[in-house]
Amino acid sequence: MSSMARLARWSLRHKKLVVIFWIVLALVGMSTAKQASNALDQGYSIPGRESYQTNQTINEKYGTGGNAAPIVAVVKLPSGKTVDSSGVKSDLQTVTDKVEQVLPRSRVASYSSTGDRAFVSKDGRTTFVVAYSLPTPGAYGQSPQAVKDINAALRGVTVAGSTVQVTGYDALMATSSQDKNGGFGLVAEGLVGGLGALIVLAFVFGSFLALVPLITAFVSIMTSFLALWGLAELTPVSSIVEFLIALVGLGIAIDYSLLVVVRWREEHARGADGNEAVVRAMETAGRAVVFSGLTVAIGLLALLVLPLPFLRSVGYGGMLIPIISVAVTITLLPVMLSSIGRKLDWPHIQTDKRASRFWTGWATGVVRTRWVSALVALVVLGLLIGGATKLILGPANGDPNSLSHTSVAAQGLRNLEQAGIGVGAITPIEIVTPTTGATGLAQVLNDLPNIQGAIAPQSSSWQRGDISVVDVFTHDNSQQALDSVRNTAHAYGSNIRVGGMDAQNRDFIAGAYNRFPVMIILIAIITFVLLARAFRSILLPLKAVVLNVLSVLAAWGALTLIWQKGYGSHALWNVAATGSIPSWLPIIIFAFLFGISMDYEVFILSRMREEYDATGSTNTAVVRGIGRTGRLVTSAALILFLAFLSMSTAPSTLIKMMATGLGAGVILDATIIRALLVPATVSLFGRYNWKIPTGFARLLRVQMNR
Numbered sequence: 001m002s003s004m005a006r007l008a009r010w011s012l013r014h015k016k017l018v019v020i021f022w023i024v025l026a027l028v029g030m031s032t033a034k035q036a037s038n039a040l041d042q043g044y045s046i047p048g049r050e051s052y053q054t055n056q057t058i059n060e061k062y063g064t065g066g067n068a069a070p071i072v073a074v075v076k077l078p079s080g081k082t083v084d085s086s087g088v089k090s091d092l093q094t095v096t097d098k099v100e101q102v103l104p105r106s107r108v109a110s111y112s113s114t115g116d117r118a119f120v121s122k123d124g125r126t127t128f129v130v131a132y133s134l135p136t137p138g139a140y141g142q143s144p145q146a147v148k149d150i151n152a153a154l155r156g157v158t159v160a161g162s163t164v165q166v167t168g169y170d171a172l173m174a175t176s177s178q179d180k181n182g183g184f185g186l187v188a189e190g191l192v193g194g195l196g197a198l199i200v201l202a203f204v205f206g207s208f209l210a211l212v213p214l215i216t217a218f219v220s221i222m223t224s225f226l227a228l229w230g231l232a233e234l235t236p237v238s239s240i241v242e243f244l245i246a247l248v249g250l251g252i253a254i255d256y257s258l259l260v261v262v263r264w265r266e267e268h269a270r271g272a273d274g275n276e277a278v279v280r281a282m283e284t285a286g287r288a289v290v291f292s293g294l295t296v297a298i299g300l301l302a303l304l305v306l307p308l309p310f311l312r313s314v315g316y317g318g319m320l321i322p323i324i325s326v327a328v329t330i331t332l333l334p335v336m337l338s339s340i341g342r343k344l345d346w347p348h349i350q351t352d353k354r355a356s357r358f359w360t361g362w363a364t365g366v367v368r369t370r371w372v373s374a375l376v377a378l379v380v381l382g383l384l385i386g387g388a389t390k391l392i393l394g395p396a397n398g399d400p401n402s403l404s405h406t407s408v409a410a411q412g413l414r415n416l417e418q419a420g421i422g423v424g425a426i427t428p429i430e431i432v433t434p435t436t437g438a439t440g441l442a443q444v445l446n447d448l449p450n451i452q453g454a455i456a457p458q459s460s461s462w463q464r465g466d467i468s469v470v471d472v473f474t475h476d477n478s479q480q481a482l483d484s485v486r487n488t489a490h491a492y493g494s495n496i497r498v499g500g501m502d503a504q505n506r507d508f509i510a511g512a513y514n515r516f517p518v519m520i521i522l523i524a525i526i527t528f529v530l531l532a533r534a535f536r537s538i539l540l541p542l543k544a545v546v547l548n549v550l551s552v553l554a555a556w557g558a559l560t561l562i563w564q565k566g567y568g569s570h571a572l573w574n575v576a577a578t579g580s581i582p583s584w585l586p587i588i589i590f591a592f593l594f595g596i597s598m599d600y601e602v603f604i605l606s607r608m609r610e611e612y613d614a615t616g617s618t619n620t621a622v623v624r625g626i627g628r629t630g631r632l633v634t635s636a637a638l639i640l641f642l643a644f645l646s647m648s649t650a651p652s653t654l655i656k657m658m659a660t661g662l663g664a665g666v667i668l669d670a671t672i673i674r675a676l677l678v679p680a681t682v683s684l685f686g687r688y689n690w691k692i693p694t695g696f697a698r699l700l701r702v703q704m705n706r
Contacts, residue, residue: 004290008282008334012275015335022332026219029226036229041236046308049507054432054499061464064107064132069169069397069427069501071143071150073099073129074412075159076419082124083111091159092127099131102153103146107132107469109457118446118453118473126419130428130471147171165412168426169501172400173652175407196642197254204258204635205265208344212261216333217253220325224249227320238310240588241317243655247647248318248592248662251640252296253325255599257333258639260285262632264337265345278334278341286330288606291534293326295527295602296595302523303591306515308508311587322595359630363623363679370680377677381550384668387557392564393513394580395477396505398654400426402578421452422475429472429485430500433493438468441492445472448488450481477502509583516587520549523594532692533700534602535609539689543681544601551673552593555665556586562664563657573648573656582654585661593665596640600633600674608682609690618686622679630675637670 011018029036046052055066073095081088092112100108110129111119120127133146147170154164194214201210224245231237263285267277300322303315366373397403400423404410416425433441438456445454452473456462462469474481482503489496524545531541559581562568566577608625612618644663648656682689692702 002283002287004282004286004330005279007330008279008286009275011331011334012278012338015339018331018335022219022223022328025226026222029222029224029229032229033222033225036225036232037239037242039229039232039237040239040242041232041310041313046504046507046511048307049504049511050497051499051503051507054430054497055501055504057432057497058430058469058499061467062107062132062461062469063105063134065430065469066499067501067504068132068135068143070107070130070132071147071166071170072168072412072416072426073131073150073154074165074167074415075127075162076165076415077125077127077160077162079125081160083120083127084124085160088160092129095154095157095159095164096129098153098157099129099150102149103131103133105134105461106146107457107461109455109459109462109471113459114455114457116453116455118455121419121421123419126415126421128416128421128425130425143170144174147174165408165415167409167412167416169397169400169403171409172403172407172413173397175404175409194250196646197250197639200635200639200642201254201258204631205261205345207346209261209265209341211344212333212336212341213254213257215336216257216325216328217250219332220253220321220328221245221249223328224320224324227324228317231317231320235313236309237313237317240314240658243647243650243658244314244318244592245321247643247659248596248640249321249325251636251643251666252321252596252599253328254639255636256289256292256325256329258632258636259289259603260329260333261337261341264341266628275338278337281337282330282334284606284610286334287534288602289326289329291530291606292599292602293322294530295598296322296592298526298530299523299591299595299598302519302526303587305519305522306587307511311512311584314588315591318592355624355627356631360623360627362630362675363626366626366676366679367619367622367683370683373676374680374684377672377680380672381554381668381677384554384557384561385550387561387565388553390564391556391560391586392580393509393583393586394578395427395502396508396583397501398582398657399578399580402575402653405574405576420475421473422477424452424474424477424481424502427477427502428500429474429482429498429503431470431472431485431489431496431498432467433470433489433496435463435466435468437493437496438463438470441489441496442470444492445470445485445488448481448484450475450478450484479506482506505583512583512587519587520590524549527594527598529700531598531602531605532696533702535605536692536697536702537609537690538692538696539685540605540609540682543685544598544605547673547677547681548594548597548601551597551665551669552590554668554672555589555593555661558664558668559585559589559657559661562660573653575653575656578653578657582657585654585658588658589661589665592662593669596662596666597669597673600637600670601678603633603636604629604674604678605682612690618689619683622683626675626679633670633674637666640666 058066089112096110096113108131111127133143135143151166260281264277264281267280272280297319300315300318303311442454442456454472456470472485486498489498528541528545563578564581569575607629608621611624612621641663644659647659
């Protein structure tokens with residue numbers, strides 16, 4: 001008796017214990033979901049990097065700035081007026097004073113307080129005030145309340161007749177929800193995803209069995225939140241994980257239970273009764289679920305090799321999703337099928353004795369035209385992967401121009417750019433330097449190319465004992481400008497350190513992507529070994545790993561085309577081309593899509609392996625395997641896609657982008673990869689799919705192939 005059969009029989013013998021155990025965990029998880037959400041971390045750190053250490057020093061000494069961007073008040077003077085016109089400097093000082101009054105203990109600087117032309121455009125008509133406020137409690141480095149307070153304080157204030165426009169990352173993010181009608185919110189998004197899943201499941205089963213995968217998903221998600229709360233109390237976990245648990249968890253948990261329930265119905269159609277049908281389903285589909293869950297978990301755990309706590313937390317936090325979903329599927333689901341499965345399987349409209357006619361016909365057509373099918377799939381993937389080669393890694397918080405478009409904050413940013421000051425004014429480079437050399441350093445930095453200016457305010461809020469902060473405003477936040485500032489600052493003195501939000505993001509990119517190839521290799525090796533044991537083959541797992549990498553690269557390409565290039569973002573979400581992709585997003589998409597895509601690969605190839613063992617014919621195995629799993633994989637992908645579709649209604653552009661990347665990846669994988677390329681390549685490779693060297697088989701402790 002296999003281990004899955006033993007576990008299934010144990011669960012069926014202890015039904016009450018299993019049900020009570022999972023119900024208690026789900027109810028406790030539901031009641032503590034808010035505490036779990038509040039315990040999550042909204043920031044990221046880069047230990048050992050100069051920018052991170054500098055920002056930590058700024059935060060410790062000043063409590064403001066460093067890894068947080070300033071709030072920026074912008075003034076565009078009327079035609080014929082400049083900052084040198086009569087009364088303008090006095091009006092600007094009024095703005096500066098009001099900002100300082102409403103934000104006690106903040107760092108504020110402007111042309112009126114410093115006399116520095118770094119705050120003024122070349123034509124003298126546009127100027128700005130920077131204000132580093134204390135972050136709002138619970139908001140990592142962010143000051144949404146400060147934005148509200150400044151807007152209230154400056155309401156009705158004018159400079160030479162011009163109103164003041166408050167901008168900056170916090171202001172742009174605060175107004176983005178207004179531009180995008182607020183979104184649904186996490187709970188509502190989950191409900192929308194659940195409703196979409198119910199519709200798909202009702203179509204798949206044609207009975208009330210559609211409720212069973214949703215029950216499994218509910219228990220899995222609530223228990224995952226409970227585990228997340230405990231984990232977050234022990235170590236920082238990124239807030240991104242809660243979105244992944246709620247929406248990715250919905251899709252994965254339904255996928256796993258869908259696979260088992262479909263196989264259970266098939267066993268019943270073949271004549272197995274009662275618990276025997278449950279046990280048989282767990283021996284086949286349950287085993288595939290375990291391997292699928294392991295591959296998803298491995299894809300996430302591989303994030304641990306990256307030297308960034310933020311991404312590591314997504315790895316071990318996100319790992320809760322597949323592990324708990326597998327545990328619920330292989331213990332609670334057998335009990336539900338045994339107890340209420342037959343009662344819920346009404347009205348049973350379709351038969352499970354034979355495979356899907358459509359998918360059997362589709363697979364037959366692919367086998368007959370395998371060269372053409374493979375070529376078509378590769379061309380589509382090639383075009384998308386070509387798009388991925390144009391991917392540009394941008395700010396972690398997103399390109400500021402894409403966050404808001406119709407607000408006052410957006411207009412303020414546009415005025416800075418149109419005046420030639422540039423976007424760098426809202427993310428200055430911050431330099432910690434000895435006070436005695438601060439003014440001299442600022443003067444040297446002023447002469448660098450692509451620099452709007454450097455400031456070394458003499459007020460006490462910018463100085464702490466023997467150290468001061470120098471801010472540098474670049475025109476475009478380019479890597480060249482940052483490198484120039486760094487090299488010049490380091491050459492100026494030995495105790496000078498360069499930080500700021502943009503510098504930290506550049507260091508994040510270097511730290512993450514330098515180790516990214518190691519992560520890919522680690523995932524590939526472990527996944528290959530697991531699948532080689534599962535499929536008793538060398539070629540099948542190798543092909544699975546390669547196709548999964550291609551699938552993720554294609555998803556990157558779709559993300560690049562839709563968002564960075566803007567081919568769809570404006571039409572679908574009224575968001576213009578972002579010009580870049582947030583630096584952390586491709587890695588997150590890779591980790592999750594690699595595992596999710598492997599789900600479908602395991603579902604399909606497990607059935608093909610089973611059919612080949614029964615018939616000895618590769619083409620028969622392909623046709624029967626797709627005939628039995630095509631509808632399942634398509635339905636599972638559609639459910640996940642609907643979950644990501646609901647996720648894309650979130651007001652945050654960053655969440656929309658993540659949902660787009662994951663959703664596009666799932667659909668591409670289920671159609672181009674699994675429906676075309678997988679059956680075509682398996683048919684092309686013929687009997688070589690099923691071979692495994694004797695020595696390798698012994699090492700993996702698997703039986704030799706026929």
